[in-house]
Amino acid sequence: xxxxxxxxxxxxxxxxxxxxxxxxxxxxxxxxxxxxxxxxxxxxxxxxxxxxxxxxxxxxxxxxxxxxxxxxxxxxxxxxxxxxxxxxxxxxxxxxxxxxxxxxxxxxx
Numbered sequence: 219x220x221x222x223x224x225x226x227x228x229x230x231x232x233x234x235x236x237x238x239x240x241x242x243x244x245x246x247x248x249x250x251x252x253x254x255x256x257x258x259x260x261x262x263x264x265x266x267x268x269x270x271x272x273x274x275x276x277x278x279x280x281x282x283x284x285x286x287x288x289x290x291x292x293x294x295x296x297x298x299x300x301x302x303x304x305x306x307x308x309x310x311x312x313x314x315x316x317x318x319x320x321x322x323x324x325x326x327x
Contacts (some may be wrong), residue, residue, distance in 0.1 A: 219257050219258065219259075219260045219261065219262070219263070219314075219315055219316065219317060220292065220297070220315065220316040220317070221254070221257055221258060221317055221319065222223065222297055222316070222317070222318045223283055223318065223319050223320070224318055224319060224320040224321070228319050228320070228321075228322060231250075231322060232250065232254055232322075235251065235280075238250055238251070242286075242290065242322070243287075243288075245287055246286050246287040246288075246290055249269075249285075249286045249287050250286055250292060251267070251324065252268070252269075253265060253269050253284045253292050253312065254292075256268050256269065256284075257284075257294075257303065257317065261315065262311070262313060262314060262315055263282060263296075263311040263312070263314040263317065264311050264312040264313055264314075266284065268284075269284035269285045269286070269292070270284070270285040271284055273285075273309070273311065274280075275291070280296075280309060281293050281294065281295045281320065281321075282294055282295070282296075282311065282317075283325075289321070289323075289324040289326050290323055290324055291323070291324070291325060292293070292319065292322050293319070293320055293321040293322075293323070293325065294317040294318060294319045294320060295317065295318050295320055295321070296309055296311075296314040296316070296317060296318075297316040297317055297318040298314055298315060298316045299316075301314075302314060304326070309311075309326075
C-alpha cells in the first residue's frame with residue numbers, strides 16, 4: 219500500500235526511529251515501525267490484521283486506526299483519488315490502496 223503523511227512532523231516521526239523513540243518511548247516506537255511495515259505490505263486496508271484495525275466514528279469519521287500502545291493509535295485516512303465508496307456512502311476500505319497518516323497519539327483526550 220502507498221503511504222503518505224499529513225505533514226512533515228508526522229513523516230519525521232514515522233521515518234526517523236530516534237525521533238519516534240524520543241516522542242513515543244521505545245516500546246511504542248517499535249510498534250509504530252511494525253504497523254508501518256504492515257501498511258506497506260498490505261495491498262488493501264482490509265488486509266490489515268495486526269493492531270486491532272478499525273474505522274473511526276464521530277469527529278474522526280472517515281479515518282481508520284491501528285493500535286500502538288496504551289491509548290496511542292496510528293490514524294490514517296484514504297488517499298486514493300477518487301476515494302472508493304460503497305453504495306451506502308461509506309468508505310470502501312476493501313478498495314483503499316493509498317493512505318495518508320494524519321495522527322499518531324491518544325485521540326481519546
